[in-house]
Amino acid sequence: MDDARKRRYIEALREMQRSPLNSIEAEVASSRGLSSEERGKRLVAVCRAAWAVLRSRPDFRQAVAYQDPLPADFAAKWSALVARRRAQHRDADGSC
Numbered sequence: 001m002d003d004a005r006k007r008r009y010i011e012a013l014r015e016m017q018r019s020p021l022n023s024i025e026a027e028v029a030s031s032r033g034l035s036s037e038e039r040g041k042r043l044v045a046v047c048r049a050a051w052a053v054l055r056s057r058p059d060f061r062q063a064v065a066y067q068d069p070l071p072a073d074f075a076a077k078w079s080a081l082v083a084r085r086r087a088q089h090r091d092a093d094g095s096c
Contacts (some may be wrong), residue, residue, distance in 0.1 A: 001009070016023040031039070057063050 012023075031042070034042070054060055054063055
């Protein structure tokens with residue numbers, strides 16, 4: 001990385017540190033006001049780029065097949081959420 005590029009990068013990091021909200025706003029400004037179709041096109045482009053990166057990896061198949069293991073407490077939390085949702089539906093429509 002050349003010196004000018006390093007300076008710009010460091011300054012961008014400092015600006016983000018000073019005001020994360022301003023940094024985020026600047027980053028997403030070009031997306032504001034896009035139509036659903038335009039946002040969809042951007043999403044497709046990002047997905048294609050991600051697949052291109054994955055295809056360039058020597059461990060492509062393993063990278064694509066990988067799934068993060070579920071936390072040990074996942075089943076209990078999921079059951080609690082399902083029970084809560086069912087209770088809300090019962091309360092909302094008066095059925096059992």
